[in-house]
Amino acid sequence: MSYISERRQEERDRRRVEIVDAAEAVYAEVGWDAVTMDQVARGARLSRALVYVYFRDKPDLHFALVERALETLRRRFEAASAGKPTGLDAVEAIGRAYLGFARDLPHYFDACARYQAHAVRDAEPNPNEAACITTGHRVHEVIVASLNRGIADGSIRKDLGDPYLTALSLWAFTHGVIQIAATKSGLMQREGIAVQQFFDHSIAMARRSLQA
DSSP states (O other), rough: OOHHHHHHHHHHHHHHHHHEEEEEHHHHHEEEEEGGGHHHHHHTTOOHHHHHHOOHHHHHHHHEEEEEEEHHHHHHHHHHHHOOHHHHHHHHHHHHHHHHHHHHOOOHHHHHHHHSSSSSOOSOOHHHHHHHHHHHHHHHHHHHHHHHHHOOOOOOOOSSOOHHHHHHHHHHHHHHHHHHHHHHHHHHHTTOOHHHHHHHHHHHHHHHHHHH
């Protein structure tokens, strides 16, 4: 690649990041349903037409935000699981990291929740959607690695079956716990149940289901 071509690619990459940064800022402030491409263009200090050069529509831009959110989640999972004495402890730490991710970065959790409710219908998804799929696999690989470690060190049952399927099941369980806490916290409080108590109980249940 020539020097001029490299500079042009760097400029394209920089503009793409600026667009995603602007979209994230608006998302965090007003929620995805209220985000408009005009707001994103103003935030990025670009023309609306140029934003559409990078992202064909609002859903396509959402994929870019989801990829960023998933990469952040992957890093949090890796940091949480590192240095834990057993694989079981690492899996529990990952579960708690997911709860923290939803608490600390609610717009990222919302982006992931919307993406996870979306079915991939195209045999060949567009590049931004394909990037989400790839990054999502990397997130699950962190969980699978901790599960395999736990099976090897004897802290996790050996009869759980496919570790990837177990990782998907744990994700579905924890994701549901977070969503129930967000939508039913008032009901739980009337029953005398604090949200943190619900989280701790759920994590303890998941741990017992895995423990050797």
